[in-house]
Amino acid sequence: MTHRILIIEDNQIALRTMKAFLENDGYIIETAVDGETGYDLVKRGRYDLILLDLGLPGIDGTEFLSLLRCDCVIPVIVVSAKGSDIEKVVAFNLGADDYVVKPASPIELSARIRAVLRRGQAEVHSTRWLRIGSIVVNLRQREAFHRGIRLNLTVREFDIFRLFVTHPGVVYDKTEVFRLIWEEGTEYDEAVVSVHISRLRKKLVFDDVPPIITTVWGIGYKFDGTAIPIDHPDA
Numbered sequence: 001m002t003h004r005i006l007i008i009e010d011n012q013i014a015l016r017t018m019k020a021f022l023e024n025d026g027y028i029i030e031t032a033v034d035g036e037t038g039y040d041l042v043k044r045g046r047y048d049l050i051l052l053d054l055g056l057p058g059i060d061g062t063e064f065l066s067l068l069r070c071d072c073v074i075p076v077i078v079v080s081a082k083g084s085d086i087e088k089v090v091a092f093n094l095g096a097d098d099y100v101v102k103p104a105s106p107i108e109l110s111a112r113i114r115a116v117l118r119r120g121q122a123e124v125h126s127t128r129w130l131r132i133g134s135i136v137v138n139l140r141q142r143e144a145f146h147r148g149i150r151l152n153l154t155v156r157e158f159d160i161f162r163l164f165v166t167h168p169g170v171v172y173d174k175t176e177v178f179r180l181i182w183e184e185g186t187e188y189d190e191a192v193v194s195v196h197i198s199r200l201r202k203k204l205v206f207d208d209v210p211p212i213i214t215t216v217w218g219i220g221y222k223f224d225g226t227a228i229p230i231d232h233p234d235a
């Protein structure tokens with residue numbers, strides 16, 4: 001099977017170099033030179049992997065990752081000149097699968113790509129279902145169950161729920177929740193986010209489930225628990 005890779009990189013020379021040697025490796029390569037174009041391509045196309053530069057015009061690499069990870073499990077390898085531990089931790093927290101510091105040797109990049117593609121195949125299957133205590137979530141069908149009983153979540157509530165449980169430990173403030181969940185162009189309204197989060201929390205109160213969305217005072221909210229990928233709801 002030929003894998004399709006999307007490279008998002010604004011440096012034309014780096015882009016052409018990577019494209020050439022990866023095509024030589026047998027991959028189908030598409031490219032974007034900014035985050036917006038990359039995101040549009042992801043929404044319309046089918047890719048097995050994304051190589052992502054962090055310093056991009058417009059939506060930068062970290063913003064691209066947060067947007068992508070709302071509803072997408074395509075493996076991402078960050079390829080960045082920024083090589084500090086903090087930058088790596090931020091990228092991994094946002095859902096990057098691997099991190100390669102530029103300039104990356106073609107041999108190293110190829111090896112990392114193969115490793116992530118192998119891992120990615122296992123992951124796509126396991127992230128269909130998540131278990132959080134006695135709550136089970138079907139990410140593809142967009143349903144959550146508590147002890148077999150379907151939770152009555154609105155579309156928006158499910159989106160918020162999914163954002164938190166798929167990003168354990170990541171703190172989002174209200175503006176970020178809004179930007180990631182609501183349609184582009186919608187005017188920001190803090191009260192709307194508060195109301196949704198409070199309604200969602202009420203629907204998630206169970207004796208045997210720890211709080212899903214905890215308040216980080218003065219900053220925002222986070223999911224402090226663990227979501228375990230499972231193959232099947234009965235697992």
Ligand code: CA
Nearest residue numbers: 010053055056
């Ligand atoms: Ca760049």
